[in-house]
Amino acid sequence: MKIPTPTYRCPLARVQPETTDLEAMKQRGWRDQHILVVNATDERPDFIEREFIRRLGERLYGGTRHG
Template sequence: MRWTPRGYGGARRNGDAVKRQGWRELGLLAVAIDDERLTWPERELVRQLGEKLYGTGPSDRGEHHG
């Protein structure tokens, strides 16, 4: 039995593939504040940019994403 209409199936891309495409095609950057590939100064810069553009992050409200 089919659950999706013909032509809508296929493999789902992982999160990094979506982020990579967003950066390359649209100039959008999506960065997780706890990405282990970043150094502490880089994570701090991301946190400061996020707060400047969008306000207080989840860690400041007692929530944790991850």
């Protein structure tokens, strides 16, 4: 007779974070608080929109830091 071996559940499993749907979080942020999160290299906006996003980010937060 084959007895299935019980699966061991690690005690650390309950402290593992749940995965978050980042796109849904971005949508909620825009709809609820009008916060826009856009990656400057996102392919969905066209070139002009990406360039506008890059320039706006640099104007508001400064350019990229080296070093």
